[in-house]
Amino acid sequence: MPGQSPIVSAKGITKTFSGVCVLKNVDFDICPGEIHALIGENGAGKSTLVKIISGVHSFLEGQILVGGVPMRFKSPHAAREAGIALIHQEPLTFQDLNVTENLYLGHTRGKGAPIINWSELHRKTDALLETLNVRMRSRDPVRGMTIADQQMIEIASALSQNAKVIIMDEPTAALSRGEVENLFTMIRRLKEQGHAIVFIGHRLDEILEISDRITVLRDGVLVGECNKEEADQDKLVHMMINRTFKELIVKETVPIGEVLLEVKGISYPGQYYDINLTVRRGEIVGMAGLVGAGRSEMASAIFGTQPALAGDIIIKGEKVSIKNPSQAMQKGVSMVSEDRARTGLLTAFNIKYNMTFAILRRIISKLGFIQQKKEDELVDRYVKYLNVRMRDANQAVRELSGGNQQKVVIAKWLLTESDILILDEPTRGIDVGAKAEVYKLINELAKQGKAILMISSELPEILQLSDRVYVMCEGHITAEFRREELDSKKIMTAASTVRERSAV
Template sequence: MVSPTTMAAVRASGAIPNAEYLLSAEGVRKEFPGVVALDDVQFKLKRGSVHALMGENGAGKSTLMKILAGIYTPDQGEVLLKGQKIRLKSPLDALENGIAMIHQELNLMPFMTVAENIWIRREPKNRFGFVDHGEMHRKTAELFKRLNIAMDPETQVRDLSVANRQMVEIAKAVSYESDVLIMDEPTSALTEREVDHLFTIIRDLRSQGIGIVYITHKMNELFEIADEFSVFRDGKYIGTHASTDVTRDDIIRMMVGREITQMFPKEEVPIGDVVLSVKNLNLKGVFRDVSFDVRAGEILGIAGLVGSGRSNVAETIFGVTPATSGTISINGKQVNIDSPNTAIKHRMAFLTEDRKDTGCLLILDILENMQIAVLQDKFVKNGFVSEGALTKVCEEMSKKLRVKTPNLSERIENLSGGNQQKVLIGRWLLTNPRILILDEPTRGIDVGAKAEIHRFVTELARDGVAVIMISSEMPEVLGMSDRVMVMHEGRVTGFLDRAEATQVKVMELAAQ
């Protein structure tokens, strides 16, 4: 399954044909301004195996993988491919050496077709030197058939769901016929059925001798697909074990260096009056007749499969896509939420599903990202921003949420996914919301950060905030919600109280 380009690179490198490890890193160190991301770490990937990389956000996992994928250059240490030292200068250099990476944050071109995205820079040409679109379509269809992906190669990426975009990224990586495939949180946007499909693909690739590095925070995935795992903590290598030799609790202890005794710290708090009431809400072609109430101190979980309309309902309530019909009432008074600004004025906050595309302003620093939602609030007088007061509250919020950063002037794109999520939560907590909508609040977040975010949500409910929490992770929905609303194909199929909600009952309603 190795391409001629890769084979040529291997021959030229003088690689050892039967080296014990396909890819390895030794004594690697990487520093960023004010942060040691990796400190004398090691990693070893065997041929035909799935090696899971575990650790909290900020532990150094993605940094090491970016070094192995040619994105970063290590300050110290060495990387070996098939027993031969290599120095990767770019992602293209890594690809030519048979190393492909699927990033957690998708990097597709939205206004190009699926086929164009997969073969970009490698487009087949006709005898006149022009792109042969027919051949590109054929090659894409052949690749999809091999991977059992049902998708039209001519569909524009912007029209795909997040889950389908993830499958395109996977197909693109496989198309390089690489010896090493690095997957960074590949199932974060996939349904259970799509995860099973991905695992089938992974097992097939593994059987062909490909080495797969698998970064995940989902313990069940580790035990189902990984042959072994390595744990990192605070930029240091902790250890490597066969997945059959340890328990879930063992892994958590290695990751966080402590026991996490209460992953879902849900408290019984007084439930007050109805704060938000939604009646017969419709968005043409997306969802219909959605009705529910949320009370002060209540956490309403919204469950359903990808495509059920959960996120669309949240966006409509917040004014991102105003409703076609129906009503929204706050504290018993009907309101017209025609924009996010209007929603914010009604003390509503919305943590979006995709922190890269609709959450973080990646080129700005932490302070600018955190303060943006309150720049028209009490910190602005006579057209001037009270920088000192605003910076102080942002610093206090950063400490409260335990954001790992040398200072607030660090660009948010340099933070781990978990710390980016904390900054976004801090942004909305500064608005002092009475209604908080959380869409996938812990997607791509490690177990330690998850427990912290769950604690914040519990504290907000205790303070009387009405919380709507959308999550694809069933334990999170069941563990944190007072009630669960289930959706299927744009309609509400039922409600379950906390005492009666089980995974089986939720899935029965989600599949109706």
């Protein structure tokens, strides 16, 4: 920030892990009262940099200055004493303790105070929680709390230790939209109080919403820094991957076969009207439109979550009645939903269970037991295929990054081997690297001969991937384009213009 001198300044940081250089001569500074975002693809070195600043890792070359004074922290504890706190991606709370215990256990160390006045600490904790406007109370047990609440405990803990710099490493990865709003309110309040915030994130819309300044790392090297006012998604993507977003999406040509899905005149008054569409084997059909155009509602008719009130659905030439998702799945229709945290995943369960619960029938033996070996083999195959980054398949899904969660959802539907796949905003909320992997996967699914209906609000992915595109506006299909006719202006016009219903 102009005119402000930084609280923390990292200068020329170089770091190696077993001889491999992961940060090269990186400068990064943090000023009071600013929200400084740190972005970059997976493996760019973001976590390593903040771990160095917060005393978790040592470094080979460079300097960390706190208030202008060079420091070399021997531990995270030492960094905390200097006012720097790292909030972990997976909160490091003690499940069997209550909020106060989690807040104060770290501090009492080395103070030579064997007698702890718990009622005093509970009172202090409640006062702190109140100023933070957090719902929980001092005596609440941590077990069973959401990740979002546990993050709040970590933030409260940092504040109770007078942290001046609060560093958050991908704090929104496992949060719902509402929880993200809450966290952002908290972050803004901390900023107003003069704290310095470092925010590592992968959702560029969130980054542009919350940050004042943005620093980009690529392969361990500082690419650049800009103020929020000078930044937009395209510029940031280009800085992160040195290519434009469009260049990242490659369309593979696949032979297109017979019609697998046909929708004839379905309507649900108030949501969508007289929808007609077809999707062929090997074809990727884009469904463009603005948010709220009725696309997801129309898709829920095909998948049976909310059947249409009129019209027909025809699968492989046969008229079908789909009243719920399990009937849809029996007919070979799968859907990757828009809100994976709510409907696509059981976030409290592990990766393995999430991938296989849709196909339990296939892996259950005649005696009713799950065939463990068969399940393990299937999961292993798809985890490798999709390059899911995880500890192991027994890890809870909510601990994965958004992109990896999305891969688990897609794996679930790959396992079902259905012919018709509806993807609702398949790359929403995931980082560019993971997006590129999801695009490869969508191509792969088309190559396998699936018929794909892809709802997306991101024009580049509609333009690059689709063989054909329908556009919806206010519940009506307002245009249809073949690939060679595609053009962003025409799509935007159709997405915002309701054609008068022709008198047929």
